[in-house]
Amino acid sequence: MKIAFTTSGDNLEALLDSRFGRAPKFLIYDPETKIIEVIDNKQNLNAVQGAGIQSASMVAQSGAQVLVTGHCGPKAFQVLKAAGIKVYNTDAPTVAEALKRYQAGQLAEAKDSDVEGHWV
Amino acid sequence: MIIAIASGKGGTGKTTLAANLAKSWEGPVQLLDCDVEEPNAHLFIRGTKLEETSVGVPVPVIDPALCNLCGDCGRFCRYNAIAVVKPLPVIFPELCHGCGGCSLVCPRKAISEKQRRIGVVETLESGDIILIQGRLDVGVSLVPPLIKAVKARLDPALPAILDAPPGTSCPVVTTIRGADYVLLVTEPTPFGLNDLAIAVDMVRELKLPFGVIINRAGSGDERVNVFCREQDIPILLEIPDDRRIAEAYSRGVLMVDALPEYRKMFLGLIDCLMKTISK
Numbered sequence: 001m002k003i004a005f006t007t008s009g010d011n012l013e014a015l016l017d018s019r020f021g022r023a024p025k026f027l028i029y030d031p032e033t034k035i036i037e038v039i040d041n042k043q044n045l046n047a048v049q050g051a052g053i054q055s056a057s058m059v060a061q062s063g064a065q066v067l068v069t070g071h072c073g074p075k076a077f078q079v080l081k082a083a084g085i086k087v088y089n090t091d092a093p094t095v096a097e098a099l100k101r102y103q104a105g106q107l108a109e110a111k112d113s114d115v116e117g118h119w120v
Numbered sequence: 121m122i123i124a125i126a127s128g129k130g131g132t133g134k135t136t137l138a139a140n141l142a143k144s145w146e147g148p149v150q151l152l153d154c155d156v157e158e159p160n161a162h163l164f165i166r167g168t169k170l171e172e173t174s175v176g177v178p179v180p181v182i183d184p185a186l187c188n189l190c191g192d193c194g195r196f197c198r199y200n201a202i203a204v205v206k207p208l209p210v211i212f213p214e215l216c217h218g219c220g221g222c223s224l225v226c227p228r229k230a231i232s233e234k235q236r237r238i239g240v241v242e243t244l245e246s247g248d249i250i251l252i253q254g255r256l257d258v259g260v261s262l263v264p265p266l267i268k269a270v271k272a273r274l275d276p277a278l279p280a281i282l283d284a285p286p287g288t289s290c291p292v293v294t295t296i297r298g299a300d301y302v303l304l305v306t307e308p309t310p311f312g313l314n315d316l317a318i319a320v321d322m323v324r325e326l327k328l329p330f331g332v333i334i335n336r337a338g339s340g341d342e343r344v345n346v347f348c349r350e351q352d353i354p355i356l357l358e359i360p361d362d363r364r365i366a367e368a369y370s371r372g373v374l375m376v377d378a379l380p381e382y383r384k385m386f387l388g389l390i391d392c393l394m395k396t397i398s399k
């Protein structure tokens with residue numbers, strides 16, 4: 001089951017980006033194969049509106065079923081939910097730390113968006 | 121004859137001016153309150169409601185039986201209003217601008233349109249004045265389509281006064297486009313001048329004839345007058361900073377009703393507008 005993280009880097013040691021909709025990249029990690037895939041989110045960074053929505057579709061297209069990020073706005077959350085992707089919020093500084101906490105079962109699944117719109 | 125009243129910022133007395141102008145008009149006149157986010161001309165023109173129509177914009181709906189998740193609609197929509205995800209694309213009506221493009225690009229003909237309500241247009245009658253006002257629903261941000269619906273009610277056979285929203289953004293342009301003359305209301309202060317200059321650029325770009333009205337004249341400096349002289353812009357009216365006007369407003373009475381000399385002033389303005397427009 002692939003896990004998506006928001007980040008600005010290319011590997012597990014990279015910093016976790018706290019903003020889902022305007023994160024520079026998504027790191028998709030497959031725990032079974034240990035394969036890492038990095039998706040560039042540049043085209044959505046400067047969107048006038050709906051950045052979170054398109055970011056959410058990109059994550060859905062990556063095949064990830066879990067998203068670990070800092071915060072996620074209501075519209076993005078709605079898309080993720082429609083796509084059946086589980087969202088976990090964390091303040092972990094790095095992707096590796098976030099992964100560790102997720103795998104240790106320390107993160108609770110978000111049942112709702114945790115920030116107002118436009119925070120994306 | 122369509123006269124639009126605009127100002128670079130709020131609080132310049134634009135709406136009271138529109139109401140005073142309508143009240144001074146001889147014969148039937150239409151007053152269109154295009155400030156659909158905060159219509160307030162009805163506070164001065166109290167009338168009986170003749171009708172109310174709800175206004176909608178088309179939003180797409182996707183038929184799950186036809187959609188094969190190809191993603192064309194999501195890639196096409198430049199407002200990011202569609203997220204194509206399994207099992208069915210998600211549409212955000214509040215982001216949709218109703219362009220209709222997605223239903224055209226869908227190769228499976230899976231997208232049809234339904235109406236989404238954005239607000240109402242009301243028509244009220246008060247003596248010789250027909251007040252037409254738009255009222256946007258709470259949480260809706262599609263201002264220009266509602267303004268267009270208000271303007272669509274205008275009877276071209278009768279004179280019309282259009283009260284624009286404050287500022288110089290898209291809704292203002294939607295309001296004043298097609299007007300025969302634009303009155304820019306300002307105050308004799310440095311801020312007033314700054315906003316006036318921006319509004320002047322806007323009407324010049326739209327190539328509309330315009331003139332300036334200075335409200336609360338005498339309460340500030342001469343900069344607006346100097347600017348208009350240098351730019352060759354006519355100042356059609358200077359409404360003095362008169363305590364009695366404010367007192368009348370506090371009782372809900374317009375200056376042209378409370379103070380006969382101001383009615384005369386507005387009649388002069390109407391006369392001048394008629395002459396300018398028919399030229």
Ligand code: SF4
Pocket residue numbers: 179180196197198199200201202215216217218219220221222223
């Ligand atoms: S109608 Fe236009 S704006 Fe609305 S979702 Fe379709 S493409 Fe986007």
Ligand code: SF4
Pocket residue numbers: 182186187188189190191192193194204209225226227228229230231
């Ligand atoms: S374009 Fe049509 S078929 Fe393709 S994803 Fe959109 S609705 Fe479905």
